[in-house]
Amino acid sequence: NAGVTQTPKFRILKIGQSMTLQCTQDMNHNYMYWYRQDPGMGLKLIYYSVGAGITDKGEVPNGYNVSRSTTEDFPLRLELAAPSQTSVYFCASNRPAYEQYFGPGTRLTVT
């Protein structure tokens, strides 16, 4: 199993541009998540999904959108990128009541 994979690993965006961060898991997990990690701030939940077709907001959803059309994929869309969205983004997945598995992260800089 590849586990949780994320693309791209690095990206630089200009203010106002849009992009999609890709996340795929091959463990047939129902639950998937997007977090952002800012220096010294731990992880903040952006959006999560408990199954295909079901998504919900986390703690910091503004400026982001998600979709979950399949069990495997959970893309995160940034519209009109802002410098405040400069961060490291992690995707994770799990089965209910079990630990979350994390991807390697995407380092995004908005200038």
Added chain:
Amino acid sequence: SQELEQSPQSLIVQEGKNLTINCTSSKTLYGLYWYKQKYGEGLIFLMMLQKGGEEKSHEKITAKLDEKKQQSSLHITASQPSHAGIYLCGADMDSGGSNYKLTFGKGTLLTVNP
């Protein structure tokens, strides 16, 4: 205010020394998860605790969840340079044990000097 407090924020120890990292919540925890992160990389799962009083060990790392399920400690015995990294605690405080909404602490940066 931070719902999950980790202490200390950073720690520098000499190789071979023991150390403890704490994670404290203002709410009852349905599950407590310890992760380790190396700079620029993803999170590696260490241990999961769910029952009050539970204690788990793996190699030289021991984690405990107190009886009231509001505090956890991570203890490393005879630290090695390979233990260096950021330790994060994550807690299920809202999803009743289903673990679909974790709250994370800010992390503890551990440096082990040879």
